Amino acid sequence: MSAKLSSKLIAGIFALISFVGFLDATYLTILHYRGAVPTCIIVHGCSNVTTSKFSTVANIPVALLGSLYYLTVLVLAVAYFDSKKEIILKWISQLTIIGLVASAYFVFLQIFVIKYICIYCMASATTSTLLFITGRFVKPEKNASDDLETLAN
Amino acid sequence: MNIKRTLEKSAIWIVLALAVGGGIWGLMQLGAPTAVDGNKTELTEPISAEDWTKGSVMAKVVLVEYSDFQCPACAAYFPYVKQISNKYSDKVLIVYKNYPLPQHQQSKLAATYAEAAGNQGRFWEMHDKLFENQDKWSDNNNAEEIFKGYARELGLNETKLAEDIKSSAIENKIEKDIDSGNKSGVDRTPTFFLNGKKLTELQTLNDLEYYVSQAIK
Numbered sequence: 044m045s046a047k048l049s050s051k052l053i054a055g056i057f058a059l060i061s062f063v064g065f066l067d068a069t070y071l072t073i074l075h076y077r078g079a080v081p082t083c084i085i086v087h088g089c090s091n092v093t094t095s096k097f098s099t100v101a102n103i104p105v106a107l108l109g110s111l112y113y114l115t116v117l118v119l120a121v122a123y124f125d126s127k128k129e130i131i132l133k134w135i136s137q138l139t140i141i142g143l144v145a146s147a148y149f150v151f152l153q154i155f156v157i158k159y160i161c162i163y164c165m166a167s168a169t170t171s172t173l174l175f176i177t178g179r180f181v182k183p184e185k186n187a188s189d190d191l192e193t194l195a196n
Numbered sequence: 197m198n199i200k201r202t203l204e205k206s207a208i209w210i211v212l213a214l215a216v217g218g219g220i221w222g223l224m225q226l227g228a229p230t231a232v233d234g235n236k237t238e239l240t241e242p243i244s245a246e247d248w249t250k251g252s253v254m255a256k257v258v259l260v261e262y263s264d265f266q267c268p269a270c271a272a273y274f275p276y277v278k279q280i281s282n283k284y285s286d287k288v289l290i291v292y293k294n295y296p297l298p299q300h301q302q303s304k305l306a307a308t309y310a311e312a313a314g315n316q317g318r319f320w321e322m323h324d325k326l327f328e329n330q331d332k333w334s335d336n337n338n339a340e341e342i343f344k345g346y347a348r349e350l351g352l353n354e355t356k357l358a359e360d361i362k363s364s365a366i367e368n369k370i371e372k373d374i375d376s377g378n379k380s381g382v383d384r385t386p387t388f389f390l391n392g393k394k395l396t397e398l399q400t401l402n403d404l405e406y407y408v409s410q411a412i413k
Contacts, residue, residue: 062215070223074399114216121212125205159299 049180050132054123056177057135061116064170068109071163075104105149109167112142116174129182136178142171239389241376243291246369248319250281251289257391257411260291262377264385265307265326266300266334273386274327276401280408287412292323294373295385302339307370309343312360318350325349 075098098105116135123131146168153160239260243249261277263270281290294311296303306326313322325346326333333339347357360366377387381394388395388404390411398404 062219065216066219066223069220070226073220073223073226117212117216121208124208 050123050127050129050182053132053177053180054120057132057174058117058120058124060170060173060177061113061120064167064174065110065113065117067163067166067170068106068113071106072104072110075106109145112138112145113170116142132181133183135174136181139171139175139178143175146171238380238394239392240380246372248292248314248323249289250292250320251284252286253289255284255287255289257284257288257408258291258389259288259408260293260389260392262293262295262373262380262382262385262387262389264294264296264300264303265310265323266303266330267297267385268330270386271327271330273401273404274324276404278324280405283405284408284412288408292319293377294370295377295382295387296370296374297385300334302333302336304370305340306333306343308361308366309347309357311366311369312357313347313350313352315360315366316352316356318352321350322346 100108116138119131119135119138122128123135149164150168153164243258243260259277259280261273263273277290280288294307296307310319310322310326313319326343329342329346333342336342344354344357347354380389388398390407395404395407398407
């Protein structure tokens, strides 16, 4: 019973954090496609990050990739609430590793290469780190029979 | 029981769709252009004969830009300001003021070279070169050599240029620009004042021309 509650809680945290991350990344994506350029604000870094050559991969803005990543996590978390299949939480847990690695790379770029910090990008790094940490709470020993059992219910 | 479960399942997905859809809609509203908020901040410092201007002095529309040669956003706005200047040359007076940000290491030096070029009547030419080639000198430790190269391309007198670069007059003028920006509430670049009123709602590059064209009407 406690395991079920814990899974629900984990899925809830996944949903909440990924929604925040989705809004953050989507805001940057909208600005990108509108052609908006965040101005250079005194002292606090500036648009160096969001207009740098690292802001797109093959002409796709990384903000859009981030947005899709968070949306995937969000949809999967909701799919868990729908189906109660534990395997979905494991998928999310594995996805968060990709999110963490990508975020670590972008934080590295900001600090050591672009040398400016974008607050929205750091917020995204925070949400993806929190998702990764949450992912570590997903029980790894669950097996297929549990899922079948859940499905039978 | 099954109906209840189906309703619950449907509700979960409906909430998700509403949250995602509502979130995207809200964010799009945040990014949409709105009317100029003319009451917020005004240009407190009048433009002077020392300022670099382009266009008709008789124009009823004056666009003052506080800018930083090393700021990528300023470089992004540069072709749009130029387009406005070309399109409405008899209707708009463009005024350039320096506001080099402390985090941009080459910015003040770039402004100094632009001012020195201005002393030889070539401010706007240097201004254009600096913005057009920003990515070439922005992170370059030899930026000054690149600036000297631009000066040569513009045919500037190198002796006078070297003297002006060292002079306190240019440094004082840049400081005066920064000071006037601070008094007018400038805290980012580019900051535009259209007929003395700060354009606080610029979201896209095209918004600038929209507001200028509205002011001309």
